[in-house]
Amino acid sequence: MPELPEIEAWRRALDAPLSAFPIAKAGPAHVATLKTFDPPLRTLEGRRLAGAERRAKRLLFPTDDGELVLLVHLMTAGRLKVLRSGEKGPKAPAFQLTFEGGSRLVLTEAGSKKRAGVWLLTPEEADVELGHLGPDALGIGAERLTEICAGESRRLHSLLRDQRVIAGIGRAWANEILHHAQLSPYALSRDLDGGQVERLALAIDA
Template sequence: MPEMPEVQGLVDFLRRKLIPEDGPPAVVAGLEVVSFSVLKTAQIPVQALGGLQVESVGRRGKFLVLEIGGLFLVLHLARAGWLRWSDSLSSAALKPGKGLIALRVRFADQGSGGDPGFDLTEAGTRKSLAAYLVNHPEEVPGIARLGPDALEMDLGSFTEMVHSHGGQIKGLLRDQSKVAGIGNAYSDEILHAARLSPFALANKLGDEDVAVLHTTMLGLLGTAIDAASGRPAKELKDTKREALRVHARTGELCPVCGDTVREVSFADSSLQYCPTCQTGGKPLADRRSSKFLK
């Protein structure tokens, strides 16, 4: 799932493409909905974007936000979605139900020899990719529920949030209504770097642990954003995978201590951790109902 660093990387990439420093902003030539489930709004017809100029490209949590002629196209890539850019899209119309493409945004040719634009794609059978065409980003339910951005939380507000939460720290870091932008992968990485168990109860953490967690969160996300900045969209996934130390590395050796990275599986997800670095050498039970180690 794309998280804050990858979405920010897409923002930076699209800004360069759509709002170039040496030319006029891009103008939308058309929006083609291929998978009808991807478009979550109906109040504004997609044809309304035609002929409008891109004004800004930004991010809210893990949402990608394009301001176009006073309207907002908001995109959430969910678990298996991605954005694929082309400097010259095919002129052929896309057929619904064929291939991975769910939505295409085409921009007017500005002398490149073809219409540039991007496709939103989604792999797998679980369709949760989402696009919204709204008058304001706050009309998108997921954005309206967002807590503060992870990079904007100072130590005081972060500590207050952690100490007031009675659940596990892993779940808190992933809760977009509490802190926005972190998903499954980066929560694993942050907790590993902070040497905390994913099942530690948030309100039982001491001030020193919380301070280390806050510093680690800011540092790790900042480093990941720097690594993504300036890269083409097609390279962002590989950049993320190469930097991961424990997430999706079950059975491999922890690069810090050499212990074997272990996994806890749930119904529709999993987490990875290092027993030596995070749980005092004790393996966590691989089922939800277990008595979780702290």
Template sequence: DGELILQIHLMSAGRVRLLPAKEKGPKTPAFRLRFADGRQLVLTEGGPKKRAGVWLLRPGDVEAELAHLGPEAYGLGRERLREILARDSRRLHPLLRDQRALAGIGRAWSNEILHHARLSPFALSTQLDDEEVARLAEAMEAELERGLALREEGANDARTLRVHSRLGEPCYVCGTPLARVDYEEHTILYCPRCQTGGRLLKDRRLSRLLR
């Protein structure tokens, strides 16, 4: 009894939609919530790995449940971002996708943001100059805003993502084939010309580091 709060974690491939009353929606979503007026809130997840989740929380439990998350990335601002970058010397790609540092950016959007900002995924956070911090802040806002707008229109990944999952395709800015590099357990996509001065990055897989 009493008020409950719905918490949804999309992971990397989850998607939430609010469907009008007359729309049937997917047959087997990961989660479906039917409202009294006939509308449905549905969670679907692409790819073979099913990691998205839904939890019901009591209002008193919400603060503790979210305490480990960093500030919301969308609308963060340049100065707040500068503070986060200066805390520890970390490579940009793993820092951006670390929910304890910034909430709301996963692997795919880290690829999109760093490409937009023309920054190497391996650049160290504490070594960015003022102009690079400004570019990163602008790229975060622009890419997340673009992604949210396209998702509102019902766009899929093929329309939304311009770098992620496009290995070997031409960069939408300069035409150079997009490259990949493995870092720990993640695959990163980037443009060698726009982001690394023409240099191909070397793999840093966790399996190699443990040898």
């Protein structure tokens, strides 16, 4: 599964290309990938995306009129790519946007199980969809992390992966963070001293 630093790198790479041209065609979308039906995908056609945003591991592409948000969760095997005009892409993408000028945003997913998801939402619906997530892991800082650790008495590995507490950390990245911070995954969060919390915060942003 892509971890948060990789998702953030994709967000930065997608930001400019996706806002360059209006959407000419929205779709096709695999029936298992598209999670919403109202508003229909065609509502995006003729609109321009404002760029790429991120909330934890979800990528968000709001329209520049502020009326809609395209939300993408790649899960384990989903991948996004921008194809230039005329560039060959997959025959059956899980999801696709075609822009005026011919470039395309393509979502592919390896394997037979379609777990990646695409939602077309209003901003209010997007807020509800993401409302269970805690503060974003990147840039969380030692001060906020101290508050979280003081309020919980849990093993560090479990705490880091709880999306309601800190959003965006998966199993593999939690392992890397704790190794970098030289902390045991079995240590209790409330037992950490100030120096250990500082190391943990630095490891998250390393």
